[in-house]
Amino acid sequence: xxxxxxxxxxxxxxxxxxxxxGLAAIALPVLAGPFLASEYWINAIIVPFLILSLxxxxxxxxxxxxxxxxxxxxxxxxxxxxxxxSLQLRVPDLPLPLALVVSGLIAAxxxxxxxxxxxxxxxxxxxxxxxxxxxxxxxxxxKFPWFYDGNSSxxxxxxxxxxxxxxxxxTPHGRYYLTLGTVLLVTLLSFNLVRSQTxxxxxxxxxxxxxxxxxxxxxxxxxxxxxxxxxFILGIAGxxxxxxxxxxxxxxxxxxxxxxxxxxxxxxxxxGTIRGAYLGAAFVSLLPLALDWLFQHLFSGHVDAGLxxxxxxxxxGLLIMWFLIKEPEGLARLLGVKLxxxxxxxxxxxx
Amino acid sequence: xxxxxxxxxxxKNVSLSFKGxxxxxxxxxxxxxxxxxxxxxxxxxxxxxxxxxxxxxxVPDAGEIILEGEHFSRMQPLEAARRGIGRGFxxxxxxxxxxxxxxxxxxxxxxxxxxxxxxxxxxxxARHEERRFRERAHEVLRLFGLDRHAATVVGTLPYGVQKxxxxxxxxxxxxxxxxxxxxxxxxxxxxxxxxxxxxxxxNRELKLTIVLIEHDIGIVLELxxxxxxxxxxxxxxxxPPETIRxxxxxxxxxxxxxxxxxAA
Amino acid sequence: MSMFLETLIGxxxxxxxxxxxxxxxxxxxxxxxVFNYAQGSILLFAALTFVSLTDQGVPxxxxxxxxxxxxxxxxxxxxxxxxxxxTNRSPMTLxxxxxxxxxxxEAVAQGTMGSQVRALDLGIDDLPIFLGDIMISQFDLVAxxxxxxxxxxxxxxxxxxxxxxxLRGVADDTRAALSLGIDINRIWQIVWAVAGIVGLVAGLxxxxxxxVQFSLSLVVLKALPVLIIxxxxxxxxxxxxxxxxxxxxxxxxTYIGPFLGGGITPWFAYALALVFLFIRxxxxxxxxxxxxx
Numbered sequence: 001x002x003x004x005x006x007x008x009x010x011x012x013x014x015x016x017x018x019x020x021x022g023l024a025a026i027a028l029p030v031l032a033g034p035f036l037a038s039e040y041w042i043n044a045i046i047v048p049f050l051i052l053s054l055x056x057x058x059x060x061x062x063x064x065x066x067x068x069x070x071x072x073x074x075x076x077x078x079x080x081x082x083x084x085x086s087l088q089l090r091v092p093d094l095p096l097p098l099a100l101v102v103s104g105l106i107a108a109x110x111x112x113x114x115x116x117x118x119x120x121x122x123x124x125x126x127x128x129x130x131x132x133x134x135x136x137x138x139x140x141x142x143k144f145p146w147f148y149d150g151n152s153s154x155x156x157x158x159x160x161x162x163x164x165x166x167x168x169x170x171t172p173h174g175r176y177y178l179t180l181g182t183v184l185l186v187t188l189l190s191f192n193l194v195r196s197q198t199x200x201x202x203x204x205x206x207x208x209x210x211x212x213x214x215x216x217x218x219x220x221x222x223x224x225x226x227x228x229x230x231x232f233i234l235g236i237a238g239x240x241x242x243x244x245x246x247x248x249x250x251x252x253x254x255x256x257x258x259x260x261x262x263x264x265x266x267x268x269x270x271x272g273t274i275r276g277a278y279l280g281a282a283f284v285s286l287l288p289l290a291l292d293w294l295f296q297h298l299f300s301g302h303v304d305a306g307l308x309x310x311x312x313x314x315x316x317g318l319l320i321m322w323f324l325i326k327e328p329e330g331l332a333r334l335l336g337v338k339l340x341x342x343x344x345x346x347x348x349x350x351x
Numbered sequence: 352x353x354x355x356x357x358x359x360x361x362x363k364n365v366s367l368s369f370k371g372x373x374x375x376x377x378x379x380x381x382x383x384x385x386x387x388x389x390x391x392x393x394x395x396x397x398x399x400x401x402x403x404x405x406x407x408x409x410v411p412d413a414g415e416i417i418l419e420g421e422h423f424s425r426m427q428p429l430e431a432a433r434r435g436i437g438r439g440f441x442x443x444x445x446x447x448x449x450x451x452x453x454x455x456x457x458x459x460x461x462x463x464x465x466x467x468x469x470x471x472x473x474x475x476x477a478r479h480e481e482r483r484f485r486e487r488a489h490e491v492l493r494l495f496g497l498d499r500h501a502a503t504v505v506g507t508l509p510y511g512v513q514k515x516x517x518x519x520x521x522x523x524x525x526x527x528x529x530x531x532x533x534x535x536x537x538x539x540x541x542x543x544x545x546x547x548x549x550x551x552x553x554n555r556e557l558k559l560t561i562v563l564i565e566h567d568i569g570i571v572l573e574l575x576x577x578x579x580x581x582x583x584x585x586x587x588x589x590x591p592p593e594t595i596r597x598x599x600x601x602x603x604x605x606x607x608x609x610x611x612x613x614a615a
Numbered sequence: 616m617s618m619f620l621e622t623l624i625g626x627x628x629x630x631x632x633x634x635x636x637x638x639x640x641x642x643x644x645x646x647x648x649v650f651n652y653a654q655g656s657i658l659l660f661a662a663l664t665f666v667s668l669t670d671q672g673v674p675x676x677x678x679x680x681x682x683x684x685x686x687x688x689x690x691x692x693x694x695x696x697x698x699x700x701x702t703n704r705s706p707m708t709l710x711x712x713x714x715x716x717x718x719x720x721e722a723v724a725q726g727t728m729g730s731q732v733r734a735l736d737l738g739i740d741d742l743p744i745f746l747g748d749i750m751i752s753q754f755d756l757v758a759x760x761x762x763x764x765x766x767x768x769x770x771x772x773x774x775x776x777x778x779x780x781x782l783r784g785v786a787d788d789t790r791a792a793l794s795l796g797i798d799i800n801r802i803w804q805i806v807w808a809v810a811g812i813v814g815l816v817a818g819l820x821x822x823x824x825x826x827v828q829f830s831l832s833l834v835v836l837k838a839l840p841v842l843i844i845x846x847x848x849x850x851x852x853x854x855x856x857x858x859x860x861x862x863x864x865x866x867x868x869t870y871i872g873p874f875l876g877g878g879i880t881p882w883f884a885y886a887l888a889l890v891f892l893f894i895r896x897x898x899x900x901x902x903x904x905x906x907x908x
Contacts (some may be wrong), residue, residue, distance in 0.1 A: 320715025
């Protein structure tokens with residue numbers, strides 16, 4: 001039977017989601033156009049926004065889709081960054097894109113290991129395992145000079161800079177296109193994954209794990225896969241954060257506050273939606289700028305930096321609570337209210 | 352197909368307790384292949400716990416479960432599903448954030464043969480399986496008149512419709528034995544008749560063995576070939592509906608407690 | 616041998632501090648099923664308020680009374696504006712909400728009272744006492760005594776008084792408690808207030824030790840393994856868990872640390888908690904939940 005005879009049985013496409021990717025794919029380079037002149041915008045806002053989106057996406061697969069809470073996002077970003085550094089340093093023949101993939105796989109393996117307790121424990125108990133990862137890797141990468149090649153400041157930077165297949169990607173454009181390409185590719189693969197049986201298994205595990213097991217969902221495998229895939233993406237995001245954004249990084253670049261930040265991105269953006277990671281990352285990137293601007297204009301200049309930081313922190317705290325109470329699906333839902341209800345959330349059956 | 356002489360399911364001296372309190376004591380009965388067996392009894396008689404033992408959610412303290420001739424001292428949830436035991440839950444245990452069709456397709460999980468990479472890149476095998484699963488899910492949704500709700504998020508549907516989704520999900524993977532925990536609860540009379548007819552049809556046409564818990568005695572007597580009466584975790588009676596109806600013990604225990612419930 | 620004993624005793628005494636923080640978590644978890652991540656921030660807020668008041672010349676007694684009044688007010692606000700709207704939501708959502716709460720409380724505490732380290736003198740001498748050739752910190756002994764007293768007092772409160780019995784009713788079966796006419800919102804307010812006061816006591820002791828500063832709010836990270844080991848629902852478990860974590864942390868740092876390059880304290884308790892999770896997922900004193908489907 002052909003697909004034409006069976007429109008109803010054709011693979012579902014998340015129209016909204018696809019549209020979001022399509023829009024992002026087209027709109028972002030276009031949007032970036034005017035700013036191409038401004039290195040500041042690319043380096044300081046767009047690149048970190050894209051990387052935070054990627055990290056948010058990675059965590060959202062684990063927490064938003066599979067329902068496994070993690071406070072260790074920073075840990076697996078750290079693993080990705082340090083693995084990429086080691087590979088570039090010790091396996092110089094491996095091109096950067098491949099080094100990124102291998103680093104992702106290393107992060108995935110370690111993520112899977114720290115995900116094993118999830119097969120025994122549920123809900124917020126899991127933060128123990130993910131926090132263990134956070135503290136353990138912070139200790140590991142700081143304690144043993146091998147990981148940072150004995151550098152006196154205990155920081156890591158790529159030995160040959162950012163080179164992609166021999167091309168120098170050190171320019172703002174290079175950083176931007178490397179990041180954008182990675183983010184779009186990973187987003188596309190994630191879209192496919194959440195619409196597949198694995199994606200359904202994740203959501204089933206999240207919504208009602210006992211029932212899921214009884215009707216034949218391999219819950220243990222689903223959880224471990226979620227940990228692995230999520231850590232893979234976080235690992236790549238971490239490497240990009242270290243080398244495409246910061247240039248040189250240390251353990252502090254991926255501390256507990258980074259883990260919180262990534263979690264806040266998906267809560268604000270929308271748990272269990274792909275575009276939520278983008279929206280949340282945009283929000284997290286722009287709020288400090290907006291506040292800064294506001295205070296510059298309101299108080300024309302001098303505002304204590306510490307106070308500003310506390311105001312920002314308080315606003316995040318309030319927003320987290322507000323979103324959890326009023327709109328657990330976050331900005332993704334708020335910005336989608338005009339779409340018909342049945343298409344807003346889930347794939348419609350027609351192509 | 353199982354031979355008619357071998358029961359689809361047999362329990363031997365199964366006992367279960369929670370924190371020292373007996374929920375089921377030394378329960379034995381058999382379910383023949385192709386029959387509809389109804390478990391009845393007042394609330395707290397251990398009916399749902401019994402289904403949970405068969406699904407591997409609870410581990411019995413003692414006894415044996417014999418499934419198509421194979422002996423088990425306990426089941427594992429996934430193992431139960433792989434051996435063709437379907438299950439519908441009492442208080443809808445649907446995946447509330449997913450659409451109706453996705454709930455149904457999730458029931459097919461144990462038939463999935465894809466790897467993560469095939470799914471990520473939507474390789475031909477992945478597309479083919481997805482199409483097959485979707486067709487099968489639609490087939491089952493049609494059986495319950497659910498196709499128009501296919502894309503609706505389950506959590507937004509009325510209770511009665513959700514019960515049907517629960518049933519659809521229970522049978523979508525073509526189980527040989529289905530355990531249904533109060534499939535008709537919360538429905539009005541005409542819905543009950545409609546669903547009872549679907550259950551009877553599944554049993555008749557697909558030779559599906561069904562164990563169900565139901566409080567509506569009228570429907571039970573109409574639908575079941577075999578009735579097991581439980582009270583305080585013990586078997587009170589076991590036989591064809593006609594003999595159960597007239598059993599004085601059953602009338603005393605079951606109808607008595609029914610009355611007490613109404614009074615309360 | 617004496618080094619071992621000294622390490623052990625020092626660890627046990629430090630552990631009672633963990634216990635004290637953990638007790639605050641247990642109270643709230645028992646009554647509302649919330650793992651209150653903001654407990655650390657509330658502890659910081661309480662200690663900071665006390666120090667700020669005494670720095671303004673308010674006598675210690677008055678400062679304590681005022682701080683407690685603020686904590687009660689905070690408990691009522693949290694119950695009204697956060698817990699009530701989140702009734703019947705998943706434990707994970709509740710947890711994330713308290714993570715948000717911790718940000719807000721920290722921001723308010725530091726924004727209004729400053730973020731510099733504040734010295735706090737409770738008037739307890741920290742002179743070492745020698746038992747034979749084993750050195751013990753006098754301050755730690757006092758802190759341990761306070762923790763034990765607090766634990767026993769709270770256990771009595773919740774096992775003997777009417778409010779305590781109601782609280783246990785709420786914890787065991789919320790619906791039944793509601794149908795018996797127990798004012799569950801009032802119970803939550805009381806419990807959050809009591810947990811706040813426990814936080815104040817713990818905050819003062821920790822603060823006197825290391826200064827009142829932001830890092831106080833990180834004690835939440837110490838309490839988590841304690842709760843996993845002791846169980847989330849038992850005060851006795853919290854005390855024992857604290858002792859186990861304190862003792863094993865200090866022994867591990869002394870005897871295992873050197874082989875790993877030292878500094879293993881931040882993660883050792885977590886590794887221990889993970890081991891416990893595999894052996895006894897509900898903790899030493901916790902109850903295993905029965906799945907209902």
